[in-house]
Amino acid sequence: ETSTAARRSAELEEQIALRPNDFRVLTGDRPTGLLHLGHYFGTLHNRVRLQRQGVEMMVIIADYQVLTDRDLAEHLGEHVDDLVLDYLAAGIDPQTATIFTHSAVAALNQLLLPFLSLVSVSELSRNPTVKDEINHSRQAAVSGLMFTYPAHQAADILFCKANLVPVGQDQLPHLELTRTIARRFNDRYGRLLPEPDALLSPAPLLLGTDGTKMSKSRGNAITLSATADETARLIRGAKTDAQRHITYDPQSRPEVSSLVLLAALCLGRDPHDVAADIGPGGAAALKRTVTEAVNEHLAPMRERRTAFAQDRGYLRRILREGNERANAIAEATLAEVRSAMGTRY
Numbered sequence: 001e002t003s004t005a006a007r008r009s010a011e012l013e014e015q016i017a018l019r020p021n022d023f024r025v026l027t028g029d030r031p032t033g034l035l036h037l038g039h040y041f042g043t044l045h046n047r048v049r050l051q052r053q054g055v056e057m058m059v060i061i062a063d064y065q066v067l068t069d070r071d072l073a074e075h076l077g078e079h080v081d082d083l084v085l086d087y088l089a090a091g092i093d094p095q096t097a098t099i100f101t102h103s104a105v106a107a108l109n110q111l112l113l114p115f116l117s118l119v120s121v122s123e124l125s126r127n128p129t130v131k132d133e134i135n136h137s138r139q140a141a142v143s144g145l146m147f148t149y150p151a152h153q154a155a156d157i158l159f160c161k162a163n164l165v166p167v168g169q170d171q172l173p174h175l176e177l178t179r180t181i182a183r184r185f186n187d188r189y190g191r192l193l194p195e196p197d198a199l200l201s202p203a204p205l206l207l208g209t210d211g212t213k214m215s216k217s218r219g220n221a222i223t224l225s226a227t228a229d230e231t232a233r234l235i236r237g238a239k240t241d242a243q244r245h246i247t248y249d250p251q252s253r254p255e256v257s258s259l260v261l262l263a264a265l266c267l268g269r270d271p272h273d274v275a276a277d278i279g280p281g282g283a284a285a286l287k288r289t290v291t292e293a294v295n296e297h298l299a300p301m302r303e304r305r306t307a308f309a310q311d312r313g314y315l316r317r318i319l320r321e322g323n324e325r326a327n328a329i330a331e332a333t334l335a336e337v338r339s340a341m342g343t344r345y
């Protein structure tokens with residue numbers, strides 16, 4: 001599935017380069033803490049590049065989704081600010097990008113009901129990402145929100161008729177469900193919704209320091225806003241393997257290869273070349289290379305972040321304006337959906 005998605009992503013990149021105006025992007029994140037390198041190289045880096053290529057950009061802060069795997073959404077306001085700061089630091093331009101919060105756009109939840117009617121319980125229950133997240137969740141029982149959140153995401157994407165979604169590999173099953181919902185809606189009620197494509201980056205599944213998916217909730221992440229020292233310490237403790245000679249071979253050496261890829265992405269180099277340069281230096285040399293590359297790549301972002309953090313009023317304004325734009329778009333789509341379904345009397 002991933003290699004098909006990677007091939008499709010390569011095709012899409014060609015089309016985007018030729019006709020950026022044909023695309024509208026929707027992506028987003030949950031406000032559960034600081035963004036990490038997995039988010040950055042999985043999706044955020046692509047968003048910034050697409051925006052610079054002239055693609056229209058919508059970014060959702062998925063606050064309701066915080067409740068999928070925890071009972072309480074704590075420090076939400078703080079986490080929302082942290083996300084906006086990470087976006088700004090990475091280079092998202094709020095002049096042209098619409099940054100908004102899910103809970104401020106009520107029409108999203110109105111779209112959810114008809115969308116839920118278009119999927120079966122068995123389709124929802126066989127979603128591999130949801131299964132994986134349930135296994136890692138601290139909750140005793142699986143909530144209805146956890147079970148249905150891929151359908152909410154379909155509303156988050158389709159409300160603005162986005163046709164391009166830059167995401168990490170874990171999101172592919174959700175994108176497939178969104179396409180299914182769009183297709184069934186169009187079949188049943190007449191053509192209205194696009195079938196959006198996932199756009200994968202060269203790092204669709206960056207591993208954390210323990211060798212599993214880098215994840216906010218697994219304590220294995222290196223955040224974008226960490227200090228240089230903290231970054232060095234975390235990378236020093238990262239899992240590698242028993243082979244001394246460093247090579248790039250994601251299939252047989254996932255932990256080492258993820259570190260090599262991380263350095264390569266920061267340096268703008270080919271991972272095979274980076275591995276060849278380190279070669280006999282072993283894990284210690286690899287970690288030194290990664291630490292330097294990451295810290296150098298992130299330094300300007302970390303500086304910008306500190307500067308933006310001085311002006312909370314600016315963050316409030318970005319969200320106020322983003323929410324206003326998102327609401328106007330969502331209301332218009334909801335009106336079309338209701339007309340198509342015959343529920344406008």
Ligand code: ATP
Nearest residue numbers: 029030038039042167168204205206214215216217
């Ligand atoms: P996490 O997944 O880190 O626990 P989260 O669930 O709060 O945190 P999401 O909002 O699910 O984060 O992820 C936002 C985006 O970042 C998604 O497109 C997802 O695919 C991508 N992403 C998250 N972790 C990684 C990773 N390790 N490698 C590549 N992409 C990732």
Ligand code: MG
Nearest residue numbers: 030133170215
């Ligand atoms: Mg996640």
